[in-house]
Amino acid sequence: MHEGLYIGLMSGTSADGVDAALVELRHRSILLIASTVKEYGPQLRSAVTELNNKPKIDLADYIRLDNYVARSFASAVSQLLAESTVAAADIIAVGSHGQTLYHLPNDPLGGTLQIGNPNLIAAMTGIDTIADFRGADMAQGGQGAPLAPAFHASVLGNGEPRAVVNLGGIANITILNGPSGETLGYDTGPANSLMDLWCQKYTGEPFDRNGAWARSGSVNAELLNNMLLDPFFNAPAPKSTGLDYFNYEWLASYLGNSADRAENVQATLLELTALSITKEIHRQLPDNGSLLLCGGGAHNSFLAERLGALLGSDFTVAPTSDYGIDVDFCEAMAFAWLAFRHKSGLPGNLTTVTGAAQPVVLGGFYPAPKN
Numbered sequence: 112m113h114e115g116l117y118i119g120l121m122s123g124t125s126a127d128g129v130d131a132a133l134v135e136l137r138h139r140s141i142l143l144i145a146s147t148v149k150e151y152g153p154q155l156r157s158a159v160t161e162l163n164n165k166p167k168i169d170l171a172d173y174i175r176l177d178n179y180v181a182r183s184f185a186s187a188v189s190q191l192l193a194e195s196t197v198a199a200a201d202i203i204a205v206g207s208h209g210q211t212l213y214h215l216p217n218d219p220l221g222g223t224l225q226i227g228n229p230n231l232i233a234a235m236t237g238i239d240t241i242a243d244f245r246g247a248d249m250a251q252g253g254q255g256a257p258l259a260p261a262f263h264a265s266v267l268g269n270g271e272p273r274a275v276v277n278l279g280g281i282a283n284i285t286i287l288n289g290p291s292g293e294t295l296g297y298d299t300g301p302a303n304s305l306m307d308l309w310c311q312k313y314t315g316e317p318f319d320r321n322g323a324w325a326r327s328g329s330v331n332a333e334l335l336n337n338m339l340l341d342p343f344f345n346a347p348a349p350k351s352t353g354l355d356y357f358n359y360e361w362l363a364s365y366l367g368n369s370a371d372r373a374e375n376v377q378a379t380l381l382e383l384t385a386l387s388i389t390k391e392i393h394r395q396l397p398d399n400g401s402l403l404l405c406g407g408g409a410h411n412s413f414l415a416e417r418l419g420a421l422l423g424s425d426f427t428v429a430p431t432s433d434y435g436i437d438v439d440f441c442e443a444m445a446f447a448w449l450a451f452r453h454k455s456g457l458p459g460n461l462t463t464v465t466g467a468a469q470p471v472v473l474g475g476f477y478p479a480p481k482n
Contacts, residue, residue: 113203113454113455114136114137114451115203116133116134116135116144116197116203117133117204117206117448117451118131118134118202118204118205118447119134119205119208119447120184120187120188120205120206120208120232120443120446121208121442121443121445122151122208122227123279123406123442124280124353124354125304125307126151126159126160126210126280127317129148129149129183130148130442130443131148131187131188131190131443132145132191132437132440132444133146134447136448136451139265141266141444141447141448143437144195144197145191146440147190147194148439149186149187151183155183159180159212163353163358166213166355176226177228178228180226181226181227181228181229181231181232181235182235183227184207184209184232185232185235188235188236188238189235199238200237203450203451204241204453205239205241206241206244206447206449206453207227207232207242207446208225208442208446209227209229210226211224211225212224212226213355214255214351214352214355215355216253216254216351222246223245223255225245227242229242229243230477233477233480237480239477239478239479240476241449241450241453241474241476241477242475242477243474244258244446244459245258245473247473248465250471251467251468252467253460253465253466253468254349254350254465254466255351257277257283257285257298257465258445258449258460258465258473259283259285259445260275260295260296260461260464261464262444263285263296263445264285266448268287268288270288271288271400271401272289272396272398272400273286273288273401274287274391274392274395274400274401274402275402276299276388276402276403277302277405277406277442278384278404278406278407278409278411278414279303279406279408280307281301281304281354281357282298282301283297284296284297284391289395289396290395294463295348295395296348296461296463296464297349297350298350298352299391300344300383300384300387300388301357301380301384301387302406302408303318303384303408304357305361305362305380305383306318306319306377306380306384307319308359308362309377312359313373318407319377319381322381322412322414325374325380325413326413328372328373328375328377328379330379330382331369331371331378334365334366335379338383339383343356344390349466351465381411381413382417385414385417386421389421389422392426393422396426399425400425400426401427401428402418402422402427402428402429403429404418404429404431405430405431405439405442406439407439409430409431409438410438452472453472453473453474456472458470458473459473459474
């Protein structure tokens with residue numbers, strides 16, 4: 112086992128910056144030592160968001176963006192080390208998820224694309240870097256996502272029936288200790304992505320803080336029911352998605368020429384997120400259990416209220432922080448853990464989650480320069 116200090120780097124579908132987590136990893140434990148956020152500047156965030164909505168890019172621009180993102184990731188490592196006073200030489204490896212541009216899991220010739228050149232991260236930080244975690248799973252016929260359920264099972268699976276939901280741009284769910292006894296996981300649909308896009312369009316704010324704007328509106332039942340008819344919500348697992356699917360064009364196709372008030376649309380989008388998540392929890396944990404929330408959406412108090420109301424009194428709702436895993440850095444910690452698994456020669460995927468033919472070691476190794 113390659114136990115010791117690792118750094119995990121994550122930028123999700125919200126594309127607002129890099130979450131960096133410094134952790135100490137042992138075989139059965141993980142300790143968050145330090146964490147930081149390196150925000151994307153407006154130019155970089157705009158470039159990534161635009162590509163998610165209209166995925167066309169000149170190859171020269173792609174190369175520049177790949178390295179632009181890598182520099183942000185490397186800067187996040189430098190910022191984290193400076194704030195923690197830990198030396199780069201003490202870090203075994205960096206686990207970098209990269210920035211997803213496109214995810215195409217169901218096409219026979221499909222794949223997944225994350226940018227953030229790991230060679231440049233290794234060169235700029237002087238730390239061995241593990242990246243491209245999704246490709247090996249997809250080479251085995253898997254979805255390549257979600258990858259966090261294996262981490263959730265390792266650090267949050269205590270024998271009680273639980274659902275762990277990461278509320279990033281997309282919501283993904285992990286089912287622990289359900290009736291089947293297997294760890295399950297898949298994407299349930301949009302979490303923050305559509306709400307953020309709508310909020311930015313009509314308020315100029317990057318997100319709806321605490322869901323206050325959604326709370327001021329009323330759910331449009333017709334719009335909600337029409338969106339829930341989208342085939343993704345009823346598709347069987349394994350399944351994964353991204354902003355290449357749930358984007359503004361998707362939302363506009365359901366809005367049509369609707370003249371409803373903007374706050375009512377926001378309320379409806381929040382209810383879409385809550386309903387699509389709780390439907391899956393009730394299906395996988397039919398009796399009772401607990402829901403643990405992580406990701407940026409865990410701070411949306413109105414969303415948490417709606418999740419609790421829809422689940423009912425047989426379920427408890429709490430942040431993962433109550434169980435020792437920081438809500439804002441859960442995914443970054445997961446990629447530090449996946450780097451540890453790679454260095455230890457251990458599989459990082461769960462076939463019950465991704466549908467891969469077999470468990471495999473995830474990620475490619477990018478060594479730092481020797482001098």
